[in-house]
Amino acid sequence: MTLLGVNIDHVATLRNARGGREPEPVVAAGMAELHGADQITVHLREDRRHITDRDLEILRKTVRTKLNLEMSIAPEIVEAALAVRPDRVTLVPERRQEVTTEGGLDCIKHARDLERVIEKMRKARIAVSLFLDPETAQLEQAKKLGADMVEIHTGAFANARSARAIEKELGRIEQGVYALISLEIAPAAGHGLDYWNITPLLRRFEYPALVEVNIGHAIISRAVLTGLGAAVKEMKGLIAAATGR
Ligand code: PXP
Numbered sequence: 001m002t003l004l005g006v007n008i009d010h011v012a013t014l015r016n017a018r019g020g021r022e023p024e025p026v027v028a029a030g031m032a033e034l035h036g037a038d039q040i041t042v043h044l045r046e047d048r049r050h051i052t053d054r055d056l057e058i059l060r061k062t063v064r065t066k067l068n069l070e071m072s073i074a075p076e077i078v079e080a081a082l083a084v085r086p087d088r089v090t091l092v093p094e095r096r097q098e099v100t101t102e103g104g105l106d107c108i109k110h111a112r113d114l115e116r117v118i119e120k121m122r123k124a125r126i127a128v129s130l131f132l133d134p135e136t137a138q139l140e141q142a143k144k145l146g147a148d149m150v151e152i153h154t155g156a157f158a159n160a161r162s163a164r165a166i167e168k169e170l171g172r173i174e175q176g177v178y179a180l181i182s183l184e185i186a187p188a189a190g191h192g193l194d195y196w197n198i199t200p201l202l203r204r205f206e207y208p209a210l211v212e213v214n215i216g217h218a219i220i221s222r223a224v225l226t227g228l229g230a231a232v233k234e235m236k237g238l239i240a241a242a243t244g245r
Contacts, residue, residue, distance in 0.1 A: 002208045005039035005068055005190070006032040007216025012042075012050035025051065026058050032219075033065050039087075041190075041214045043070035044077060046094060053080060060084045068214070070131070073110070073117045082120060088127040090151055090214075091117065104133035104153040107141045114145055122146070129188065134176025143183045151188040151214065152176050154201065158192025170204050177209050190214035195222065 011028040015021065029040045040063045042051040059067055069086040071077045072094035081089050091114065093105045107114055107130055114130075121128050129149035132138045133156075142150050157169035173189065180187040193201065193215045202210065 002202060002210045003038035003212040004036070005041040005066075005188075005212055005214035006037040006219055007041040007043070007070075007190075007214055008032065008220070009043050009050040009216055010220040012052070012055060016050060025055050026062055029059055029063055033063070037065060039066040039068050039212065039214075041068040041070060041090070041216070043092070044080060046072060046074050046077060056080065056084050056086075060086065068129070073113055078117055078120065081126070082124050085124060085126060088129055088149070089121055090129040090131055090149075092131040102155070104135075104138065105131050107132060107138055107145060111141060111145065118145055118147070131190075134172045134179075136175075136179060139176060139179050139183060139185070142180075142185060147185055149186040149188055149211070150176075150180050151190050151212075152180075153191050154189050154193055154197075155191040157201065158194070158197055166200070170200065173201070174204055177205065181209065186211045188212040188214065192217075194218035 006029075008025050008028045011023050011025045015023055015025065025042075032040060040059060042056065042059065044051050044053070044056055056069070066087040068088045068090055069081055069084070070090045070092050071081055073091060074094070091105055093103065095102070118128050127148045128146075129151050130142050130145070130147045131151045131153055132142060134152050139150060152173055154173060157166065157173060160166045160169045177187040177189075187210055189201065189210050190213055193213055195218060198213070198215075201213075202208070
């Protein structure tokens with residue numbers, strides 16, 4: 001079965017909106033694991049807009065499944081990763097102004113820098129995944145760089161609206177996955193996956209060719225809405241208990 005990595009970045013986004021302690025991403029990680037998550041994924045961004053160094057340190061001690069750290073190859077972030085030693089790092093491109101990771105890494109253009117970072121991870125026995133668009137030249141370069149896994153950027157598929165565009169993007173992902181399998185690199189997928197597009201993506205393959213999917217925004221958004229009813233009822237109960245005379 002394809003494994004599920006739950007990205008909890010946006011629990012931290014919500015916490016940081018008030019600068020306080022709630023909701024606690026570490027608790028969210030534990031709850032995700034209790035409900036079947038196979039991995040916890042977090043992105044330590046250079047601007048620390050959601051997950052912080054403190055979160056990462058605690059998660060390293062508390063995550064019982066696998067901890068997958070999405071990160072750029074900025075030297076300061078590489079140092080943080082080597083200090084915390086997640087089970088895997090997923091190397092992603094990062095631009096400060098972007099709302100989220102907008103495209104795959106260009107592992108041809110950045111081959112030299114990536115080589116250095118991958119070597120450091122190898123020495124620290126941290127597995128390496130590269131977040132790439134499903135382009136043959138990029139996937140072949142990932143092999144040269146010795147990546148253990150490639151996470152295919154599914155953003156273009158998630159954003160496609162017409163049946164034709166969806167079919168085109170699914171075809172690109174499919175080709176990428178089979179190319180990775182023949183290169184003996186574990187294929188994963190992520191970005192923009194949700195409760196509607198996950199089924200056509202996974203059903204595209206006759207067997208669970210994708211080793212893992214990483215999903216964040218859709219799961220955290222769903223949790224806010226499915227949890228809202230119970231949260232309102234609970235508050236209403238407290239108000240009734242205090243004033244319902
Ligand atoms: N995988 C990678 C490499 C990412 O950068 C992200 C976004 O942080 C995700 C998966 C999760 O994307 P989403 O929040 O759209 O599910």
